[in-house]
Amino acid sequence: MKEIVVVGGGAGGLELVTQLGHAYGKKKDFNITLIDRSQIHIWKPLLHEVATGSIDINSDGVNYRAHAAKHHYQFKLGTVSHVDPKEQRITLDAISDDKGHVILPERTIGYDILVMAVGSISNDFGTPGVKEHCYFLDSHKQAERFQQALLTHFLRLNQGDKEDKLKLAIVGGGATGVELSAELFHVADLLKAYGMRDMSGKRLNVQLIEAGERILPALPDRITVKAHSALTRLGVTISQATRVVRAEKHGFETADGTIIEADLMIWAAGVKAPEFVKDIEGFETTRNNQILVKGNLQTANYENVYVIGDCCACKQANGSFVPPRAQSAHQMASIVFANIKATFKDQPLKEYIYKDYGSLVNLSRYSTVGSLMGNLMGGSMFVEGRVARFVYVSLYRLHLIAIHGWFKATIIMAAQKIGKVVKPKLKLH
Numbered sequence: 300m301k302e303i304v305v306v307g308g309g310a311g312g313l314e315l316v317t318q319l320g321h322a323y324g325k326k327k328d329f330n331i332t333l334i335d336r337s338q339i340h341i342w343k344p345l346l347h348e349v350a351t352g353s354i355d356i357n358s359d360g361v362n363y364r365a366h367a368a369k370h371h372y373q374f375k376l377g378t379v380s381h382v383d384p385k386e387q388r389i390t391l392d393a394i395s396d397d398k399g400h401v402i403l404p405e406r407t408i409g410y411d412i413l414v415m416a417v418g419s420i421s422n423d424f425g426t427p428g429v430k431e432h433c434y435f436l437d438s439h440k441q442a443e444r445f446q447q448a449l450l451t452h453f454l455r456l457n458q459g460d461k462e463d464k465l466k467l468a469i470v471g472g473g474a475t476g477v478e479l480s481a482e483l484f485h486v487a488d489l490l491k492a493y494g495m496r497d498m499s500g501k502r503l504n505v506q507l508i509e510a511g512e513r514i515l516p517a518l519p520d521r522i523t524v525k526a527h528s529a530l531t532r533l534g535v536t537i538s539q540a541t542r543v544v545r546a547e548k549h550g551f552e553t554a555d556g557t558i559i560e561a562d563l564m565i566w567a568a569g570v571k572a573p574e575f576v577k578d579i580e581g582f583e584t585t586r587n588n589q590i591l592v593k594g595n596l597q598t599a600n601y602e603n604v605y606v607i608g609d610c611c612a613c614k615q616a617n618g619s620f621v622p623p624r625a626q627s628a629h630q631m632a633s634i635v636f637a638n639i640k641a642t643f644k645d646q647p648l649k650e651y652i653y654k655d656y657g658s659l660v661n662l663s664r665y666s667t668v669g670s671l672m673g674n675l676m677g678g679s680m681f682v683e684g685r686v687a688r689f690v691y692v693s694l695y696r697l698h699l700i701a702i703h704g705w706f707k708a709t710i711i712m713a714a715q716k717i718g719k720v721v722k723p724k725l726k727l728h
Contacts, residue, residue, distance in 0.1 A: 301329045303639070304389065304410040306379055308335035308363055309343060311608040311628030312416030314701045317370050318636045324371025331372035332408070334391065338363055338376060341439045342698055343418070344625055347479040349442035351486045352450065352726035353663075356439045358718065361702065377406065379417070382579045384601045387411065412603050412642075414635060415590060417576065419609035419623055422569035422587065428546035433566040436475060445565065446726065452562055453487070456502060457495040464504045468551055468561035470543050471568030472509030473517070474660055477526055479565065480507050480535045481662035489724055506536040506559055508551065510568065513539055517622060518658050518670070521681050525668040526660055533665065543568075570623060572610035585612045589620075594650040596635055605638070607631035613651060621653045625694070629701070630654060659691045667691050 303323070305316045316333045323329035339360040341349060348354040367374040377391035387410050394403040420437045423429040434445040456465050467483065469476045484500035491498060507514065507530065514530075514537060515523045530537060538559075545552040550560040572588035581600045583591040589612035590598060596613065598604045606612075608631060609623035621627050631651060638648040657680075659669030667687035671680045682690065699708040 301412070301643075302332070302408075302410045303329065303412045303414075304332045304334065304408060305414045305416055306334045306389065307416035307418055307608065307610075308333055308337070308340050309416060309418045309608055309628065310625045310698060311632040312414070312418075313340055313361070313366075314629060314698070315414060315416065315607065315632040315636055316372050317366075317702050318632070319639070320367075320370040320372035322636075322640065332375055333363060333367065333372055334375045334377055334379060334389070334408070335363060336376070336378040337438060337440065339439060340366075340702075342625070342695055344474075345695070346436045346439065346442045347475055347482055349439055350434075350436055350445045350449070350479065351482045352446050353482060353486060353724075355722075355726045356443060358722075359715070360439065366702070375408070377403070380405075380575055382413070382415075382575075382582075384413075384579070384581045384598075384604055387413070387603070389413070410603075412639060413605070415576075415604065415606045415610060416608045416628075416632075417573055417610045419570035419572055421566055422571040423566060424569065426543060426546065429566050432546045432548055433470075433564045435566055436479070445563075448563060449483075449486075450727070453490060453495065453498060457490075457498050461497055464502050466504045466506075466560055466562045467565070468506045468508060468559050468563075469565045469567060470508045470551065471566065472507055472511070472514030472537070472539070473567065474515065474658075475567040476507055476509075476565075477514055477530065478661055478663070479567070480505050480530055481533060481665055484533045484535075485663040485665070486725060493723065493725065493727055500534065503534065504536070505534070506538060506561070508538045508541050508543060508553075508559065510542045511539065515660065518660070519681075522658065522660060522668050522670060525666070525683060526662065529662050529666045529668070570609060576610060585620075587612075595638055595648040596631060596651050597638075597648075605635045607635055613653070615653055624658075625698070626656055627653055629698070659687055659694070661688070661691050 305312050319331045324331050341360045349356055363374040380392045381390040389408045391406045393401050393405045395401050421435045435441045452465050487500045487503050513523050542554040543551045544554050550558050552558055577584045577588045583599055589610055590606045591612045592606050596605050608628040613621045634649055634651045641648050657671035661667045668683040669687050671682055
């Protein structure tokens with residue numbers, strides 16, 4: 300029996316286990332297993348919409364168990380605490396209920412082939428007070444926690460003085476911070492239709508704080524300029540070249556001693572792989588806990604261990620590392636699937652070459668900006684408005700097709716369109 304285990308059900312992990320299930324799941328001599336700490340998958344670029352209530356995880360998420368039953372693999376709920384590459388075993392923490400009663404004890408799972416797809420978590424860089432006072436958007440549970448706090452503040456604000464404003468401070472001017480800033484204004488405006496007549500985007504005071512010289516530092520200047528202009532028009536205060544040194548109960552302290560007051564604080568600055576990764580014996584890791592791999596995405600010391608997605612440190616020909624994006628996770632999943640098949644056929648493995656198809660930033664209903672086809676054209680084509688929005692939505696649809704197939708994905712997309720007509724535009728509970 301060949302045991303193939305994929306740890307992490309993010310974009311790359313779920314797409315890979317779906318392909319493996321279709322290829323080997325029905326065969327008696329193969330066992331395909333997905334392990335994840337959550338029971339529901341949501342496409343990570345949409346987490347900021349979960350955080351504002353624009354998306355309801357209960358209707359827009361994918362239940363792993365239901366998905367596994369249809370795509371011929373097994374799902375195991377659990378948090379990986381240790382990997383032993385020499386013994387080819389994984390240890391999962393015990394699972395307890397909210398009263399501390401153990402539901403499942405600590406478990407170990409063996410494997411013949413392991414794929415690490417554990418994604419990334421926010422990197423607080425050891426900044427004092429961040430863990431205690433800030434919200435993170437690494438998972439749908441964290442996003443839902445923020446959404447509940449946001450809704451509570453909206454209710455309070457609507458009942459209070461009409462001159463009061465809700466102060467939100469977001470650290471991190473990457474895609475998550477930028478997209479969340481815009482989505483907050485959209486949600487505040489929508490609340491008028493649901494009984495909060497005194498609510499609007501004008502009652503928000505959103506400050507976006509970026510330590511670097513500009514927001515969206517990984518993207519071309521033209522995208523940054525457009526995004527900066529759009530956010531400024533909305534009313535977002537953008538603080539660039541501003542380093543946060545401490546988080547306190549009611550705000551951030553910057554390196555120059557300035558206090559940025561806030562009712563809600565969100566930390567979206569930088570990512571790293573989960574902490575347990577750096578303690579795995581035999582894995583070479585970067586300072587951000589990412590696992591260094593060879594060109595075929597195998598780890599340096601273990602040919603039966605592959606790494607994909609945000610936790611993968613894959614060096615490109617120019618010396619830089621593949622960026623942690625959904626498109627790279629998708630590409631890596633395809634290469635690893637091909638290499639696993641090649642292994643069983645005693646064929647040579649493929650080398651992974653990252654193809655940059657561009658980047659898009661969705662500023663809610665206000666605008667979408669980005670560049671397309673970077674590698675195909677030898678440069679980039681700037682897009683914005685409806686064209687950019689169409690491409691942005693298409694990327695999510697391609698993900699749905701990858702994990703559900705054309706027929707079911709089409710039904711899901713149709714159901715989502717119908718849902719927009721009959722359901723509230725916001726999650727109101």
